[in-house]
Structures are given as C-alpha cells and as structure tokens.
Amino acid sequence: MAVDTIIEDDRWQALALEALADRVAGAALSHLGLDAGAADVSLLACDDARxxxxxxxxxxxxSPTNVLSWPAEDLSPDTPGGMPLAPEPDPTGELVLGDIAISWDTCAREAEAADKPMQDHVTHLVVHGLLHLLGYDHVEDADATVMEGLEAEILAGLGLENPYIVADGAEGPV
Structure with missing residues (x-):
C-alpha cells in the first residue's frame, strides 16, 4: 500500500510524512484484518489556512482543525457502539477508502501543548483519520469508546502510548 500523499506545506518534509503515512496506514489496516496492499487512501498535508x-x-x-476525513463510502454502523461495515473492494480489487487532510500548524500546537513529539501526534492523527474513512466515529459515547480503543491498540502496536490517558493516569482526550 502506498498512501497518495500530497504535500502543500513544505514543513511536512521534516517528518518524512510519505513514509510515515504508508507505515502507519499499513499497520492500522493490518490490525483491522484488511488488505493494506489493496487500499487506496489520499492524504493532503497542508497548513491551517487551507x-x-x-x-x-x-x-x-x-476554523482550522487537526485532521479531516472524507470516506469514499458510508460504512458507519446502524447503532451506536456497533462495528462499521467492512469496505468492499472495487472490481479491480482495490479498497478505495477516501481522503484525509492534516494541518501542520494545528498538529504542531497540539503536540507542543501535550508535550509529545510531533511524529507521535501525527501518527495518532493518521490512524484517527483512517478510522473515520472506515466508518468509525466519536460523536456518540458508545462510538467513541470503540474508536478510541482501536486507536490505542493500533498505536500500541506502533510502540506509542494511549493518547487518551492524561498525565495523572485518568482517561480523557489529550
């Protein structure tokens, strides 16, 4: 799998974002039992203005935000806390998942505020955006529990800590 990465802001080059996105998306899809080699994902690396x-x-x-996602199809579950539908390959065997955009400025501010390396925060946001493409969401508490649990599992597999555990050990958004 190769994430089609479009870099509009050169600051992203410092993170070797193309390689990071490929590695992270591959790990996330494999964790979910999906064929990472068949997946089609686009990633726009931009700034807050864009x-x-x-x-x-x-x-x-x-207003700016850290990450946006545009799923190719609605895979969301019928009931809160349910599992999304599995994506179906197109006639060529490709899993067309959708598009993600990520902002350098907001990511950098959030990483600094959380005292985390930028690479770790971006890794989390690529996983987060990819899960949105796959029908996961966090609007309802039951859905957030499922999505955040998966994020924590995938990130642990990448050697990163659970981003939803705050410094005192309590759970909550970071």
Missing part, C-alpha cells in the same frame, strides 16, 4: 477553508466548505466550521 484546512480552515476545507473545514468551512465541508463542515460549516470556518
């Missing part, structure tokens, strides 16, 4: 425009256009929120 992601704010996208956030306004697609979500009606004219």
């Amino acid at each position: 992601i704010a425009v996208l956030n306004a256009e697609f979500r009606g929120k004219p």
Whole structure:
C-alpha cells in the first residue's frame, strides 16, 4: 500500500510524512484484518489556512482543525457502539477508502501543548483519520469508546502510548 500523499506545506518534509503515512496506514489496516496492499487512501498535508477553508466548505466550521476525513463510502454502523461495515473492494480489487487532510500548524500546537513529539501526534492523527474513512466515529459515547480503543491498540502496536490517558493516569482526550 502506498498512501497518495500530497504535500502543500513544505514543513511536512521534516517528518518524512510519505513514509510515515504508508507505515502507519499499513499497520492500522493490518490490525483491522484488511488488505493494506489493496487500499487506496489520499492524504493532503497542508497548513491551517487551507484546512480552515476545507473545514468551512465541508463542515460549516470556518476554523482550522487537526485532521479531516472524507470516506469514499458510508460504512458507519446502524447503532451506536456497533462495528462499521467492512469496505468492499472495487472490481479491480482495490479498497478505495477516501481522503484525509492534516494541518501542520494545528498538529504542531497540539503536540507542543501535550508535550509529545510531533511524529507521535501525527501518527495518532493518521490512524484517527483512517478510522473515520472506515466508518468509525466519536460523536456518540458508545462510538467513541470503540474508536478510541482501536486507536490505542493500533498505536500500541506502533510502540506509542494511549493518547487518551492524561498525565495523572485518568482517561480523557489529550
């Protein structure tokens, strides 16, 4: 699998984002039992100005955010806390999953605020965005429990700590 990475902001080059995205997406898909070699994902690496425009256009929120996702198809479960549908390959055998955008500025601010290496935070956000492409969400508490648990498992497999555990050991968003 190769994530089709489009770098609009050169600061992303410092993280070797293309290689990071390929490794992280491959690990996440393998963890979920999906054929990473058949997956088709696009990743736009941009800045706050660009992601704010996208956030306004697609979500009606004219402000920057860390990551956005556009699933190729709606795989979300019928009931809160349920498992999403499995993506079906197209006639060529490809798993077309969708597109992700990630903002350098917001990611850098969040990583600094959480006292985490930028690479670790971006790894988390690539996993997070990919799970959204696969029908996972965190609006409802039951769905958040499922999605955050999967994120923690995938990140542990990549050697990273659970991002939902705060410094005192309590659970919560970081």
